[in-house]
Amino acid sequence: MSIQIPRGTQDILPGTVELWQYVEAQARDICRRYNYKEVRTPIFEHTELFKRSVGDTTDIVQKEMYSFKDRGDRDLTLRPEGTAAVVRSYVENKMFGDAAQPTKLYYIGPMFRYERPQSGRYRQFVQFGIEAIGSSDPAVDAEVIALAVDYYRSLGLSKIKVVLNSLGDPASRKAHREALIQHFEPRIEEFCGDCQNRLQKNPLRILDCKKDRNHELMKTAPSITEYLNEESQRYYDKVQELLDMMDIPFEKDSNLVRGLDYYQHTVFEIMSEAEGFGAITTLSGGGRYNGLVQDIGGPEMPGIGFAMSIERLLLALQAEGVTLPVETGLDCYVVALGDRAKDYAAKLVHELRLAGASAEKDYLDRKIKAQFKAADRVNARYVAVLGDDELDRGVINVKDMATGEQTEVSLSEAAAYITKK
Known part of the structure; x- marks a missing residue:
């Protein structure tokens, strides 16, 4: 079960x-x-x-x-x-x-x-x-x-x-309390058990009863404002x-x-x-x-x-149909191809997080197409693509997902560049 x-x-x-x-x-x-x-x-x-x-x-x-x-x-x-x-x-x-x-x-x-x-x-x-x-x-x-x-x-x-x-x-409430008791007491047996118990202890609570709110005595009950x-x-x-x-x-x-x-x-x-x-x-x-x-x-x-x-x-x-301005997207998703690139991606994601950006990478050894789909699912604003070839050249491709614009950035400057964007 x-x-x-x-x-x-x-x-x-x-x-x-x-x-x-x-x-x-x-x-x-x-x-x-x-x-x-x-x-x-x-x-x-x-x-x-x-x-x-x-x-x-x-x-x-x-x-x-x-x-x-x-x-x-x-x-x-x-x-x-x-x-x-x-x-x-x-x-x-x-x-x-x-x-x-x-x-x-x-x-x-x-x-x-x-x-x-x-x-x-x-x-x-x-x-x-x-x-x-x-x-x-x-x-x-x-x-x-x-x-x-x-x-x-x-x-x-x-x-x-x-x-x-x-x-x-307290003085006003006391006067109102006495008036409520006099009002409800002659017919209190018509009310629920809770109201009957409250008559002497706290008759004001009778006015808040959900069961008897349509009773005719509720409509004619003395108002507190009359006793202020x-x-x-x-x-x-x-x-x-x-x-x-x-x-x-x-x-x-x-x-x-x-x-x-x-x-x-x-x-x-x-x-x-x-x-x-x-x-x-x-x-x-x-x-x-x-x-x-x-x-x-x-x-x-x-x-x-x-x-x-x-x-x-x-x-x-x-x-009221109000849409709150809640941001749920990710700043950057790092797509990596190749064993060395995957290892470096872990380092880059860590650097991005330390710099204040929200970042994620693939942990399921997915192909590049599946990694891009994963980036779409988390609504990534930027995707940084790194392969072993880019790693050898010391660069990474950063894609703006809103405009489609791609920029080749030095690996040493990648975290600072993405965070600034």
């Missing part, structure tokens, strides 16, 4: 992986421009980290985490999202004491959730995310949203929209004002609550409006988490961030 890839995972093969490398390089570049520094955290963490930060009433903690005990009987979990791990690292490494504040970090790496695989959603998936910790300035909220929008635009996406909401401060106190409303207004100044259009949606318990004030999602993208349109989302650092054992520090799926980004690019 053959061993196959686990359900919900994928092999990213040559020909496709170059797209991943390109969008990841672009993510690193835009973070450089916005002054965010990369952080790399372990793929697994103590399970308690995610229960405390993500929330034990969320689908992630209740149903989707890959958790296990190690040989020391410790409860560990493959990270289902990036924020909790980054904040844990921020606290553990006392980044709050650094002179440069706020602390601005980004990450790119695999996450793991046990959910039903579907288009653009896998059980192992890659997230690009940022976290800005240490400032409660609404301008940081606007900056985080702007970075995500600028990143999508830089890759060529145009059919995207920003959806914005505010969950308010003056301070929370002022904060929300300032974020909107700054986005307008940045020419970043957005829509307000009072039903947007996001799927994690740690959010306060600003929450947002960026969606694709490309035709044929699919029923699930969300590309990325995030928000402010002013109590999370303290919950994980650090000082009282505000924070905000977002995360996006690389898989769904690539689907959006495909839906």
Whole structure:
């Protein structure tokens, strides 16, 4: 019996992986421009980290985490999202004491959730995310949203929209929570078991239920924006004002609550409006988490961030017909005829690589015609042809595959000539 890839995972093969490398390089570049520094955290963490930060009433903690005990009987979990791990690292490494504040970090790496695989959603998936910790300035909220929008635009996406909401401060959320309980409690038995369990623990999560989203009580549920106190409303207004100044259009949606318990004030999602993208349109989302650092054992520090799926980004690019400028060709393929020429070809290929060019040669003892076909298959820009006769004369023929032009070059200058071309 053959061993196959686990359900919900994928092999990213040559020909496709170059797209991943390109969008990841672009993510690193835009973070450089916005002054965010990369952080790399372990793929697994103590399970308690995610229960405390993500929330034990969320689908992630209740149903989707890959958790296990190690040989020391410790409860560990493959990270289902990036924020909790980054904040844990921020606290553990006392980044709050650094002179440069706020602390601005980004990450790119695999996450793991046990959910039903579907288009653009896998059980192992890659997230690009940022976290800005240490400032409660609404301008940081606007900056985080702007970075995500600028990143999508830089890759060529145009059919995207920003959806914005505010969950308010703890006082606003408490008032809204009580209103939600009063709204749903008389008919809670009509909802799924998860919603019934969440009524007293976290009724806001009911609004995010996928099973009961068409229930009539969902449409008439009290809106969080009705319960924003003056301070929370002022904060929300300032974020909107700054986005307008940045020419970043957005829509307000009072039903947007996001799927994690740690959010306060600003929450947002960026969606694709490309035709044929699919029923699930969300590309990325995030928000402010002013109590999370303290919950994980650090000082009282505000924070905000977002995360996006690389898989769904690539689907959006495909839906909009965007072709990324990915170069996959080889700089030079060395064709050799004769035993001595083949030996020298190994030396020349090595010199080309040391000089910074991508180079390849034949390793299957193929005839000259087959070697030229091999050069075509790897899309070689130049082909250097060397036989024993050319070796005796100390020269090599270099062919430009785009123009067909051939130039005889001294062997001693071949690597420098090809690299310069």
